[in-house]
Amino acid sequence: MSTIIVGTPVITGLGELFKAHGLSKKTVLLFDEHTRKLFGDELLKRLHHEDFQLKELVVPAREASKSFSVAYKLYGSMIEADVDRSWNLMAVGGGVVGDLGGFIAASYFRGIPVIQLPTTLLAMTDSSIGGKVAINHPLGKNLIGFFHSPELVLIDPSYLASLPLREIYAGMAEVVKYGFIADEPLFSFLDLHFNDITALQEPYLTEAVKKSAFIKDEVVTKDFRETDGLRATLNFGHTFAHGLEKLAEYRHLRHGEAVTIGMVCALFLSHNLGYLDRQSLERGLTLLQKFRFPKGLLKRRFLDIDRDQLLESMFSDKKKLNKKLRFVLLKKIGEAFLLEDNIDDQQVLKAIEEAQAQLSPVNLR
Ligand SMILES: NC(=O)c1ccc[n+]([C@@H]2O[C@H](COP(=O)([O-])OP(=O)(O)OC[C@H]3O[C@@H](n4cnc5c(N)ncnc54)[C@H](O)[C@@H]3O)[C@@H](O)[C@H]2O)c1
Ligand SMILES: [Zn+2]
Structure with a gap:
């Protein structure tokens, strides 16, 4: 620690x-x-x-x-x-x-x-x-x-006063992630004050930063070398995100932008596999709808991509274990787990498709 x-x-x-x-x-x-x-x-x-x-x-x-x-x-x-x-x-x-x-x-x-x-x-x-x-x-x-x-x-x-807004949103993806995986009250706070925080308003900004930093520290202290699956929950949304980043040649998409999209996919997957109820899915999606992307980026880097190609790209992620994709899923807002079972490719493709439909209407600028 x-x-x-x-x-x-x-x-x-x-x-x-x-x-x-x-x-x-x-x-x-x-x-x-x-x-x-x-x-x-x-x-x-x-x-x-x-x-x-x-x-x-x-x-x-x-x-x-x-x-x-x-x-x-x-x-x-x-x-x-x-x-x-x-x-x-x-x-x-x-x-x-x-x-x-x-x-x-x-x-x-x-x-x-x-x-x-x-x-x-x-x-x-x-x-x-x-x-x-x-x-x-x-x-x-x-x-x-x-x-x-x-x-x-x-x-x-x-x-952070001098940090470009795009970088603020990219960092905010990880902040929101902590709410999803570990802290329902933090999730509610972020939902309520999303605009205050991205506008760097105090005391909301410091509160969000502090909570996030302490959650990360707590998780890594408990599982420093990533042995029991706890630290792996920090990768919520990241299996999809790494696939997207690779497709974007690690250049055109900020990591946090990929994670935002990845969390939308992971929410659908969690729901479709029966772990997350509909109401929590909706709550999660509502918060993720608040993220904004540079003009055209979301369309080019996610909405227009071929789902099979994304799946392929996810398989080349270094975190794969014996060719199995590992997903962090939610049981509820504030509780995540690492799913070790094999997931049918069709389920993954379906989650991507639903995320594509979900993100298109509002997030394009
Ligand atoms: N070690 C870990 O656990 C861990 C976790 C996540 C990401 N990472 C790594 O972090 C890196 C990405 O970090 P990042 O997103 O902070 O990017 P970065 O360090 O490239 O910073 C982004 C840009 O913002 C500029 N900048 C920094 N502070 C600023 C400020 N206050 N005002 C204005 N501009 C500022 C930087 O000069 C840079 O141009 C990747 O290499 C990734 O692999 C590591
Ligand atoms: Zn990350």
């Missing part, structure tokens, strides 16, 4: 906080170009003020930065700066910087502590928590990595 602190401003008094957690004031700061510009000066100023010794690293703001060649270069800069085991690394950015920073911290000098300072909604509620860190391989995403829990996760929801 990591220490998660949610507040505004979250970067005051870091000297004391680090000390309390046995962390030295020798910190490598990893940014991407955007987060360096947005948050770097203020953070550096505060840390200098508290007598930190700092080494700054900046990578391009793109998924391709999660690569071995980028990591290799950064190791070099750290060695040249005499960074040793007494240092720690703070990753300041979205999931890309968080995963890359965590990967470097886990491997450098056989492991130094990592502190996450997430700056996207997805990173605040998902990727910065749980200790999964990885880089990509040309043959697949996130294939090379570690479990390396952050010592501290420092979350300041006010950082």
Whole structure:
């Protein structure tokens, strides 16, 4: 379990906080170009003020930065700066910087502590928590990595003010997911305040971020290495989503957009297989109808696609087990389980078809 602190401003008094957690004031700061510009000066100023010794690293703001060649270069800069085991690394950015920073911290000098300072909604509620860190391989995403829990996760929801709306919705998909899989009251809260949260209104935003971060932390603490199926419930909607992302060549669809669509499919599947009653299905669909996609994207990337092709693409997902697709389904709002049985392809295709019919009328812009 990591220490998660949610507040505004979250970067005051870091000297004391680090000390309390046995962390030295020798910190490598990893940014991407955007987060360096947005948050770097203020953070550096505060840390200098508290007598930190700092080494700054900046990578391009793109998924391709999660690569071995980028990591290799950064190791070099750290060695040249005499960074040793007494240092720690703070990753300041979205999931890309968080995963890359965590990967470097886990491997450098056989492991130094990592502190996450997430700056996207997805990173605040998902990727910065749980200790999964990885880089990509040309043959697949996130294939090379570690479990390396952050010592501290420092979350300041006010950082989201500059985040594009598309990224807000993408992160919101994971937030809503927590309501579905683990917390009915959270689900009701999100349903009621969806527009407040996506408009970054307080106190709703902080409440949603806090609840999500703590649910993720609780789930991964109970099942750190994903052995008993609990952590796998975090993949609600994701079997469909991974298929969609692959079809979109991991470029045209944000992960959260694919998850939103995937959750619509998973709701229908849960209902059709007899696990979820009609009323809960309707409640779930009503909330998911509130998501918005960029113009034309939903049509091109989901409504117009061939269902068999999507199914095919889902089968090539790395999470498959002996060619079986694994689905996280709902018993009710707030309770999910991992279905281990084989599901008839026809059921999967039917769920996709129903989702296509469901999403078309309102979500196109
Ligand atoms: N480790 C995990 O458990 C886990 C879980 C989910 C996703 N991930 C990984 O997370 C990555 C995606 O993360 P992401 O969605 O945060 O994307 P990202 O890190 O690429 O950030 C998206 C964009 O927003 C910019 N940005 C960041 N903060 C900003 C701010 N406050 N204002 C304006 N712009 C800002 C970034 O520079 C970038 O251009 C993927 O690589 C995925 O594999 C990891
Ligand atoms: Zn996800």
